[in-house]
Amino acid sequence: MKKKSSSKLSILIEREYMVRVKKKSFIVTTLLVPILIAAIFFIVIYVSMSSLSDERVAVIDETGLYSDVLADNEYYTFVPSSEPLEAYTNRAKLEEEGLSAVLYIKDTLMNNPNGWSLYSYKKLPDGIVRYINDAFTERLKEQRIAQYDIEGLPEIIDDVETTISVPTYQWDAKGEEAKSSGTLAGVIGMILSGIILAFMSNYSGQVMSGVLEEKKNRIMEVIVSTVRPIEMMIAKMVGVFLVGLTQVAIWLIFAGIIFVVGSLVAVGGVYDLSALSQLDPAQMGGLAGGMSMDSVTEMQSSLEVLQS
Template sequence: MNKILLIIKREYLSRVKKKSFLLVTFLVPLFLIGIYALTIYLTAKSFENNEATVYMIDQSGLFAGKVENTKSTTFLEKEGDIAAEKERILTEEGKTFLLVIPPDVATSSRVELFSKETASFGVQGDVTDQLEEVLRDKAYAEAGIDRATVESISPHVSLSAKEITDEGEKDSSAGAAMGIAMALSILVYICLFLYGAQVMRGIIEEKSSRIVEVVISSVKPFQLMMGKIIGIGLVGLTQFILWIVLSTALMSIAGTGMMGGSGMEAQVEQLQEGGVAVSASGSETGMVGKVTQELAKVDFQTIITTFLLYFFGGYLLYSALFAAVGSAVDSETETQQFMLPITIPLLFTYILSFGVLVNDPHGPLAFWLSMIPFTSPIAMLVRVPFGVPIWEIALSFALLVGGFILTTWVAGRIYRVGILMYGKKASYKELVKWFRYKG
């Protein structure tokens, strides 16, 4: 046991003390928040720079004086030759378009939009919305319907989703749960391979440099494998905990800056207490308020705890397989033939998480995928934001631990032989022989 602890300590400290580890750990939260802020800024700038001018030739006479300008699109009525107008927009600077409305637009519902470059969705949407408004008014008038009366009849239902639990009722948010489920499935899928590959790469490097021959003279192969797996796993766990802490702190600072005022802070406090806040200035809480309101319904404590458990459990299970692969080959290029069976369960669950698991998180397929050790690290984390009984989480995690023990035993029997094999390409048949070797 002492030898395993020494290997764990060596693997952990050798990686944690690297400048690359410190840089990645502290810069990733800043990078993600920076990307998020830059996306918002560039999106806003794209709307500012998206002002367009649409010259409109109305051959039907239905739209004269009835088309209104929008925030990003200006409509100008023109008369004259269509060919000449086409030539003119080719010479004009800026985003200019020529809209030709044929005489039979009321029956054909077809118009033509000409430009130097493809019109954006925003411009096309503004054009179709304005024309449809005019045609709708015309249809109402012909049918003898008062449009103002029709528009005044617009019922709105505010749905408040409640989840019944043993402790009572609590608010739930399908949108927030779906977003978190998607994020967790992507994160776990990437990280299991990222840190598992580190184990495999480290074993291949030691094997190719023959350092492992010296190490094996002092420790048993199984002790070396377990030390590497747990040591690198603790590095990943440390990194995740620091990311969570740093991201939470930075998001709190950024959120406070975005709220900008005691009024919004008081509003958010009301939302966090479970009530629907209505500010003194009106019922509009804004984007930040809406997001905060939805996130307040999410049980982050359970999600984070479950994530850490399943990340570490899934990592241990898959890293044992990666260690076996690393011991069976002499270079990283030879690992491809063994990676497919390892990849399929995770890839299958990852693909299903975007459809089946999110749409039916409590169905039979979702349940069984969250119980099978090879698929539960992703399947259970997708389900947890939607609310999963404690007994299911406990059973699933117990099966994951059992799967890790079994996988480690199988991988250990392959590892003890493969780690000292050189110059021979291993096959699945060879791996079975190594597993059956006694001693």
């Protein structure tokens, strides 16, 4: 009798599973979610890469003090200009000279921190704005330090401003240490909490909708006449659980493909976590759209934890 009951249960589980995986809603959501994730992933990559696009900026310096502040690099080129600002209000002139923006400096920044402006006909990437701000912030800092006329003061300030980060390790049951990251743990915790909440609301809703649908179609009366209600409920829960596992397995496969393809596009084929964690912070900052060094260091620490 017990064997017959287990046979009925397996049949019910199989039915619950097959009915749901054959639904159009299951197929659509299983395929649509990875597509949406891929779209978001590549949008983030595109925005990060666009912040490092090639830009040419004309620099009009009426003070004559800041000609050496902005150094060209592989992404940004700064062109000194002696023309008045009004000459560049013509959009055709900017496009003709291949310029993205005009940096106008009308007063010394020591006396007037608002004595400069950046003009353009398009929204500039955050990367170039951050680059200009950082360069002039450093020059203004040097000028203010020089006002004190104290020998060795720049070196003293640089030494005082040194930032350190304590490495964190976690002991396992055997007392062996492994690198840990509280930031990474917090992020993973939030992601998993969101996933669990979404799964609970989605798949518990599927169990309820299945019961209502069968009751409406009078299938419930036929099933209850052959099996116990508790077996029917177990079958529904197990069937929906297997449907969820199937969906998650498909999403993980898609996620792996998206990660490999995205890394090939974003960082030129570097998709090994150990390789990313060992890159120079300046290189990582460039790849990540001009992130601060503190953020890059934290990200590399998280990558080291993931690969350990």
